[in-house]
Amino acid sequence: KAGVTQTPRYLIKxxxxxxxxxxxxxxxxxxxxxxxxxxxxxxxFLFEYFSETQRNKGNFPGRFSGRQFSNSRxxxxxxxxxxxxxxxxxxxxxxxxxxxxxxxxPGTRLLVL
Amino acid sequence: GQSLEQPSExxxxxxxxxxxxxxxxxxxxxxxxxxxxxxxxxxxxxxxxALDGLEETGRFSSFLSRSDSYGYLLLQELQMKDSASxxxxxxxxxxxxxxxxxxxxxxxxxxx
Numbered sequence: 001k002a003g004v005t006q007t008p009r010y011l012i013k014x015x016x017x018x019x020x021x022x023x024x025x026x027x028x029x030x031x032x033x034x035x036x037x038x039x040x041x042x043x044x045f046l047f048e049y050f051s052e053t054q055r056n057k058g059n060f061p062g063r064f065s066g067r068q069f070s071n072s073r074x075x076x077x078x079x080x081x082x083x084x085x086x087x088x089x090x091x092x093x094x095x096x097x098x099x100x101x102x103x104x105x106p107g108t109r110l111l112v113l
Numbered sequence: 114g115q116s117l118e119q120p121s122e123x124x125x126x127x128x129x130x131x132x133x134x135x136x137x138x139x140x141x142x143x144x145x146x147x148x149x150x151x152x153x154x155x156x157x158x159x160x161x162x163a164l165d166g167l168e169e170t171g172r173f174s175s176f177l178s179r180s181d182s183y184g185y186l187l188l189q190e191l192q193m194k195d196s197a198s199x200x201x202x203x204x205x206x207x208x209x210x211x212x213x214x215x216x217x218x219x220x221x222x223x224x225x
Contacts, residue, residue, distance in 0.1 A: 033211055042218060043156070043200065045211035056207035090155060098212040099143030099163070099204045104155045 001027055004093050004105035012111045018079040021108045025072050025093030031055070032074040033102060034066060037088040046089075049074050050096055078110075086112045115139040117216035119201055124222045125191055133186045133219045135201035143204040145177050145184045146213070151197045159186070159199075188221070196223045 005024045013019050025032050033056075034046040045058040049068035066076040072093075078085055088109050092102035117137045125131040135145065144163035148156035160168055162177035162184060174187040188195055198218040205214060 033213070043215040045209075045214075048207065048211055056211050057209065058211060059209050092156075092213075094212075098207055101146060101158055101161055102213050103158060104148075106155045 004091060004103055006089075006091055006105040006108050008108060009106065010109050010111075012113065013081050014113050015081055015083060017081050018077065019081060019110060020075055020077045021089055021091075021110075023074045023076075023091035023093075023105055025074070025091075026103060028095065029093035029103075030072050030096040031094045031100075031102075032068060032072065033092045033094075034074070034076050035090045035092065036060075037090055037107075038086075043090070046076065081112045083112050086110060115203070115205065115210055115214050117201055117203060117214065119199075119216040119219045121217065122220045122222070124224065126224050127191055127193060129191050130187065130189050131191060131221065133188075133199050133201075133221070135184045135186075135216055137182050137184075137201070137203050137216075139182075139203050139205045139214065141206040142179065143206075145175070146202045146204065147173075147175050147186045148200045148202060148215075149197050150200065150218070156200060161204075191223050193223050193225065196221060 031050045033048040048056040068074045088107045090107045092104045094100040094102045119135045146161045147159040150156045160175040177184040200218045202215045
């Protein structure tokens with residue numbers, strides 16, 4: 001089975017721009033979670049989608065949004081980029097039950113200048 | 114809130130054994146996972162303990178004590194390639210922290 005894939009792998013944007021990141025989960029997985037990872041804050045939960053519905057949401061501003069499609073692929077969008085949004089954005093997929101293991105993609109490294 | 118504590122750094126020599134501890138405080142608990150992350154890479158799943166006791170996978174073992182809210186990852190016969198960050202993570206009912214709550218990570222440095 002192919003693993004979780006994320007595109008693009010690297011991205012450079014300037015302040016004020018917006019960005020869309022994509023995540024394709026492992027085949028058969030219906031839950032996709034997004035995390036932001038920075039050296040100072042570690043792995044912080046952004047949101048989780050299950051069957052096209054947002055099931056959980058972290059404490060991030062409304063500039064961060066996401067969605068999930070019927071094939072379980074997910075996108076996240078960040079609008080009005082700030083310097084502090086520079087981070088590694090990771091998505092993880094699981095079958096769907098809350099206690100199940102999550103498997104991570106390679107991440108998208110975003111640099112905001 | 115919910116939190117996990119693990120040491121920030123550990124150093125050991127090749128061939129040695131190292132134990133990385135993790136204590137947690139959560140309002141709900143399904144199990145404890147461990148992930149490995151090399152610099153510039155993504156977290157890779159290592160092990161999951163839902164019940165008390167020891168789980169062994171090759172050179173790696175993971176232990177859980179639910180009554181003590183404590184677990185550890187044991188790495189044996191350390192190799193240079195084991196130099197990485199190791200995260201413990203609690204699976205719990207979802208909320209603002211999600212279904213998987215991570216510790217800050219332990220950076221393991223393996224010296225020759």
